[in-house]
Amino acid sequence: MEKISLFLLLSLMVFLPWFHENFAFAAGTIDGSEQWGYVEVRPKAHLFWWLYKSPYRVEDPSKPWPVLLWLQGGPGGSGVGFGNFLEIGPLDGNLEPRNSTWLRKADLLFVDSPVGTGFSFVEDENLAVKTDEESATDLTTLLKELFNGNVSLQSSPLYIVAESYGGKFAVTLGLSALKAIEAGELKLKLGGVALGDSWISPEDFVLSWGPLLKDVSRIDNNGLNESNSFKSLLKHLEWQDFYNFMLDDGNGPVTMTAMEESKGLMMDKYSRYLESTRFSSSGDDLTSLMNGPIKEKLKIIPMNVTWGGQSDIVFSAMTGDFMKPRIEEVDELLAKGVNVTIYNGQVDLICATKGTEAWVEKLKWEDLKIFLSMDRTPLYCGEDDTVTLGFVKSYKNLYFYWILGAGHFVPVDQPCVSLQMVGNITQSPNYSS
Structure with missing residues (x-):
């Protein structure tokens, strides 16, 4: 009898649906600090989400505690896995507490998007999205399911924060969500959109690689002249790490012969991102973690679904x-009038700051000239002003952060200044303890 009672108690901790203000969560922890589930955004297309409620929450009527939606890149990189356990979530890849978790500034909502990413899945491969807009439509459907029946969530401003290709998802989702809000179909407050090392303008990034590598002595003048041709540039990029131009690439050469060299090169190099997201900084296999202890904890993942199993699709x-x-x-x-924040790691190559600055200068925003004329303000870690860790400039609703010493994965390389930046973006009430 005691065994049966213990089993029932453990089952309730995970399986018992959480009904809060007329909204049914699929599953969660007994204390309500974590909730997760699936939303069938289209027939046979399922998005997986995981919401963490912050233990650092500050109740301030003048500044409601925010919710931050993290969107990973790829496309096909798992925010539930990589962004959560390797970048900003409460635990790291070894399941140890992360002191720099962004929960210190907001509740965190991770979604494996598009469908087929991470624990998300499609029952028919033909249901995989083919465009950024289609992904945004699915995400908007998910937000309707999560927010429309939950008054507590509705009172918290939502900030869409993205990394890498996720930036394209973030801006299309931002517009899709606004349209749904204006139509009365989605009940939430959009606080802003933040684009971290985001693949917003592929052409500007591709054109920045040669000059940038020359500026940092990774190629010489001969290499720069050759870089005017993608076929010639390939031999220089064979050894170059795409996420930190200070490092060599451990992978072998890329061979391309077609006219679509630039696109093919990007597809090959960028697809390695999907592989890089499967390992933690300590070398532990993230795939084993997600398909082992994490899948066991979540309970609701279908038996035939493996984390990352459909990322190639x-x-x-x-x-x-x-x-x-x-x-x-x-x-x-x-x-x-949406607040847009752009942040870039100094030593990133694939989404280099030089390329980001180039596409920003192409904006038709009426206040762009004033923004570009503004001076930057230095950033430090806490009250230590002896080491400059970045710069920021802003005007009206556009903000730009230059994060020094960081590559493509800014929260990993510069956790302290990144956390401060997120506090500024979300305007979180200060937590003191």
């Missing part, structure tokens, strides 16, 4: 949108 389905820019969408968000 996602990446292949979106090849048509891979090189399409999303500068116009950023302009639309700015014109609608």
Whole structure:
């Protein structure tokens, strides 16, 4: 009898649906600090989400505690896995507490998007999304399910924060969510959109690689002249790490012969991102963690679904949108008064700061000239002003952070200044303890 009671208690901790203010959560911890579940955004297409409630929450009526939605890149990189356990979540890849977790500034909502990413899945491969807009539509459907029946969530401003290709998802989702809000179909407050090392304008990034590598002595003048041809540039990029231009690439050479060299190169190099997201900084296999202890904890993952098992389907389905820019969408968000934050790691190559600055200068935002003329303010870690860790400039609803010493994965390389930046973005009440 005691065994049966213990079993029932453990089952209730995970299986018991959480009904809060007429909203049914699929599963969660007994104390309500974590909730997770699936939303069938289309027939046979399922998005997985995981919400963490912050233990650092400050109740301040003048500044409601925010919710931060993290969108990973790829396309096909898992936010539930990589962003959560290797970047900003409460636990690291070894399941040890992370002191720099972004829970210190907001509740965290991770979604494995598009469908087929991470624990998300499709029952038919033909249901994989093919465009950024289709992904945004699915995410908007998920937000309706999570927010519309939950008054508590509705009172918290939502900040969409993205990394890498996730930036394209973030701006398309921002516009899709606004449209749904204006139509009365979605009940939430959009606090802003933040684009971290985001693949907003592929052309500007590709054109920045040669000059940037020359500026930092990774190629010489001969290499720079050759870089005017993608075929010649390939031999220099064979050994170059795409996420930190200070490092060599451990992978072998890339061979391309078709006219679509630039697109093919990007697809090959960028697809390695999907592999890099499967390992923690300590070398532990993230795939084993997610398909082992984490899947066991969550309980609701179908037996035939493995974490990351459909990521290749996602990446292949979106090849048509891979090189399409999303500068116009950023302009639309700015014109609608949405706070847009751009942040970039200094030593990133694939989404280099030089390329980001180039696409920002193409914005048609009416206040762009004033923004560009503004001086930058240095950033430090806490009250230690002896080491400059970055710079920021802003005007009205556009903000730009230059994060020094960071590559493509800014929260990993510069956790302290990143956390301060997120506090500024979300305008979180200060937690003191």
